[in-house]
Amino acid sequence: MPTVRLRAAAEYPPEAQRLFELSKAWFNHDFDQPPAMSRVMAWDPEFGGPHGRAMKRAMSPGEFTRAEKEMVAAAVSGASACEY
Amino acid sequence: MTGDAVWYEAALVVGITNALNVAADALGALGMVDEADAPPETRALFAEIRAFYESPEVPAAFRLIAHDPGYAADVWAAARRAYADNRLSRRVKEALAFAVSLTTRSGTGTAFHLGEMRRLGVGPRGIMEIVGVTQMFSSYTKIADTLQLEPDMGDLAPEDPTPAPGGPIR
Numbered sequence: 001m002p003t004v005r006l007r008a009a010a011e012y013p014p015e016a017q018r019l020f021e022l023s024k025a026w027f028n029h030d031f032d033q034p035p036a037m038s039r040v041m042a043w044d045p046e047f048g049g050p051h052g053r054a055m056k057r058a059m060s061p062g063e064f065t066r067a068e069k070e071m072v073a074a075a076v077s078g079a080s081a082c083e084y
Numbered sequence: 085m086t087g088d089a090v091w092y093e094a095a096l097v098v099g100i101t102n103a104l105n106v107a108a109d110a111l112g113a114l115g116m117v118d119e120a121d122a123p124p125e126t127r128a129l130f131a132e133i134r135a136f137y138e139s140p141e142v143p144a145a146f147r148l149i150a151h152d153p154g155y156a157a158d159v160w161a162a163a164r165r166a167y168a169d170n171r172l173s174r175r176v177k178e179a180l181a182f183a184v185s186l187t188t189r190s191g192t193g194t195a196f197h198l199g200e201m202r203r204l205g206v207g208p209r210g211i212m213e214i215v216g217v218t219q220m221f222s223s224y225t226k227i228a229d230t231l232q233l234e235p236d237m238g239d240l241a242p243e244d245p246t247p248a249p250g251g252p253i254r
Contacts, residue, residue, distance in 0.1 A: 003232050029240055036233045037224065055220045063210030067085035068176050072183045072214060073221045074091075075098045079187040082225035084233045 016042040088244040104145040105190035116147035
């Protein structure tokens, strides 16, 4: 169980709603609620903004495809024993 | 990257990479097998490993575990299978191995798989891409763990209905 109460999207200010829309577009999925990590990152936009940009830059296609990078990300998560 | 087969392959790469790094990073006290004094089966094994990596060097992990040639041969057979081109390319598998080595702070594994990525044609930009993914997900996972977030994105990928290799269709 999370150590914090995850706020529903409606509890966030308008600028966060824009981030949630970007998140929906990035995953090409119509979430009932934005993913928990998107809501965590929207809590502090001054951290979440640049962190999200760095993440997006890292995950964008380059020498490796987005799909290959998603697999690398899954491997890193597995090696870190992260269930999320 | 659809279908489970590529994910099984990726998981095997992650597992065997960790196994080899465990030996390479922490088993130095055992000493490496000196090929000059090694039995013929060990020399043949080392020759096969060199050929696979197109390198005059045998990775440290295998020189450390070759004190038991039969065991080393089985570990190598599994490693060769895991790292060989299959549904995933060897280039992608080395990127996975590099990311896992970096994540687990394996200096030996990180250096080895960085060298393999370069040998297989990954350029400076590609290497930084994998560094970026590794670093950002090292952040992401720790934030999620600290807050004990529960997985909520599992239904993004459709279930693969195909059977195990060689198995009957359900």
